[in-house]
Amino acid sequence: MAVDDVSFEVNKGELFGFLGPNGAGKTTAMRIIQCVSPPGGGSLKVFDMDVTRDQRKIKNLMGVVPQENNLDIDFSVYKNLYVYSRYFDIPKRKAEQKIDELLDFVQLNEKKDTMTDSLSGGMKRRLVLARALVNEPRLLILDEPTVGLDPQSRHVMWDKLRSLKKQGVTIVMTTHYLEEAAQLCDRLVIMDYGNILVEGSPSSIIREHIGTDIVEAENTPEVIACLENSNARYEKTGDMVQIYTNDPHDITEHLFSECRLGKITARAATLEDVFLKLTGRKLRE
Amino acid sequence: MMSYFALPDITPRVLKVWMRNRDVFMATLTVNFLPPLVEPTLYLFALGFGLGNYINEIEGVPYTKFIAPALISVSIMFAAFYECTFGSYVRMYYQKTFDAIIATPLNIDEVIAGELFWGATRGVINASIILPILSIFGLAVYPHSLLVIPFAFLAGLMFSCIAMCFTAITPNINSLTYPSILLITPMFLFSGTFFPLSLLPETVQYISLAILPLAHIVIVVRSLMSGIIEASLLLNIAWMFGATLLVFLLSINLMKKRLIV
CATH class of the missing domain: 3.40.50.300 (P-loop containing nucleotide triphosphate hydrolases)
Incomplete structure (x- = not known):
């Protein structure tokens, strides 16, 4: 190549x-x-x-x-x-x-x-x-x-x-x-x-492309509809959905109260998140 | 076409590549000395003293004396050829030695030239080991025979370069068997080594001389070891110089085409 x-x-x-x-x-x-x-x-x-x-x-x-x-x-x-x-x-x-x-x-x-x-x-x-x-x-x-x-x-x-x-x-x-x-x-x-x-x-790359944090929730039609309504930036990855945010507290609260979520986790955004976002998840062989 | 014979960019740093190979050779000295010591001796006994009993004379000399120069010539050919086919291929492909060296101020032209000069040196080493053995049996005339040693460098270089051309185009290490079996083995047998070229039909003799590098080496070594040196040798040596120059340039350019991606 x-x-x-x-x-x-x-x-x-x-x-x-x-x-x-x-x-x-x-x-x-x-x-x-x-x-x-x-x-x-x-x-x-x-x-x-x-x-x-x-x-x-x-x-x-x-x-x-x-x-x-x-x-x-x-x-x-x-x-x-x-x-x-x-x-x-x-x-x-x-x-x-x-x-x-x-x-x-x-x-x-x-x-x-x-x-x-x-x-x-x-x-x-x-x-x-x-x-x-x-x-x-x-x-x-x-x-x-x-x-x-x-x-x-x-x-x-x-x-x-x-x-x-x-x-x-x-x-x-x-x-x-x-x-x-x-x-x-x-x-x-x-x-x-x-x-x-x-x-x-x-750090600037992560901030620019993802935000400070990622909130992960289950990928269900209800969650997606709810995220669409609240204008959240998110990406679907198999049976999970990743929500990019600078304010994880706010979004988790919002998801809990509005979207009736079961399981969610919040974590700091990493370079790996940017990498996968930009280059996709398809295998390269 | 010209790009296959472009002049390489070479400095005295070539010597550093040569030294690297020399150091590896010295580190495994005993095993390296064995083949050139044992192989020609076996041939000398089996063919010279064994089969030779049934042969009176060839071209006016006893059979052992006839084949002794061939044994040296063949050994130079094998040493140089195998060094720059299998040896170079292993360094290039498996050990990635060339990649390591071109990360330094040396370039690929110098790496290949160093390999070629080392292959030629292997020819010199083999000749230097065999000549004393043959001398013990009274098969070499001195001081003329001493010229075989420097001549082995030219002869070795010619075969190193031929070998390197194949290394440059071979798809994998196993395919190096083709030139080995289809080129080197016939050359080993049909270059006036174990029977004189003059037995062959005249046209075939000329063709042999035109295309078989080993035939020229055998003629020169035979003449040096018998102490009878004729002016016609200059033709053989000129042929070798010309051929070596061509394959030297060709092998380096083919290698560059293979390695610079």
Whole structure:
């Protein structure tokens, strides 16, 4: 899936997210930023340099954590980082120093001599992160950095990303975990079919598209009729109906008194609600 | 058409890819030394000292001496070909090594060129292992035979590039069996390796020389190992240079077409 109409700007020092269902064009967008795929039309500048012309310079300033762990299974943890630092022409002494520092940072010091095949999923992911940092990048690209990780590993990864951001690294990531995006991203875009649907900070996007809260009630003709009468913003999702609101007390009271509801729940609106509202609930395969 | 032979964008960083493969090779050294050590020795015993008993001489030399250069040539071919078909395919498709490298200042042209030069190096390594073994049996004339080692780089590079063209177009790893069985195996048998090309009808001889890269390698190695070096070798070497240049450019461009999406 290619990208169609995508324009965005990432500010220095920001953590920027690309969200979207499978096939939305996230990975393609990442590949263009990485100077791996050429943009079909239009242009993209990274550090004010053109991705079609200054690829080597850009890649020198960039670190990449790809969707799949492409570590060298024939090498130990240490050797993986060392071989990778050679691609950047980093002098041996400096590389060794940097690798020790990075192994500390990603908590893999004890696994230094372990072959990468026998690492756990979380360790592999952290090693890929360390590898992306050998050249001290100013921009870090992560394509689904926490996919398949257990909650502990995921939180460690989040901590690392936050601490990198604090050090001034600009971070661009894709993720399918909307809670992760809400927690980490300063700003994000939601993409679908190669286009950007919304852009903004997680909280502003939620506020704009849903409101602060969601009230869920059973999807019955009476409830729907009642909601229609009271001009509520709502959406039907199977046997439930979701009512978007900034004032959950008001709407629940109203529903209870006017619509004779049985079961209702109120909760804070999340990025996931926006995501499903904008991209629909149909499966993408 | 020209786009299949466009000049690649290559810097000395190619060496970094070569070094990566060298490091993997060194990490698994023992198992890597076994095939080039054992295989030619087995052939030498079975064919040279076994079957050779029934053959007086071929082109004025004992049969063992006739096949010894072929054993080196074939080993160079196999080493380079398998390195850049199955080896490269595994790195490209299963291990995603190429993707990892092109996220650094290296580009895909350099990754492929590094692979090709490494394949050529595998040819050199094999030649360097087999030549001393054959020398023990008095099958190599020195110092001429030493030239086989640098020549193995050209020969290896030629087969690496041929191999990489197939890797670039193969739909999956199993399909690499086709060039292996339909191209490499016949070449192994019909390139003046175990019987002289001169046995074939004259037209077939010319066709063989025109299309079988291994035939040229065998002629050159045979001549170097016998110590009789003729000017006509330059033709063989020129043919190899020309062919290698073409497949070098073709393989890199085919790979770019496959990998840059």
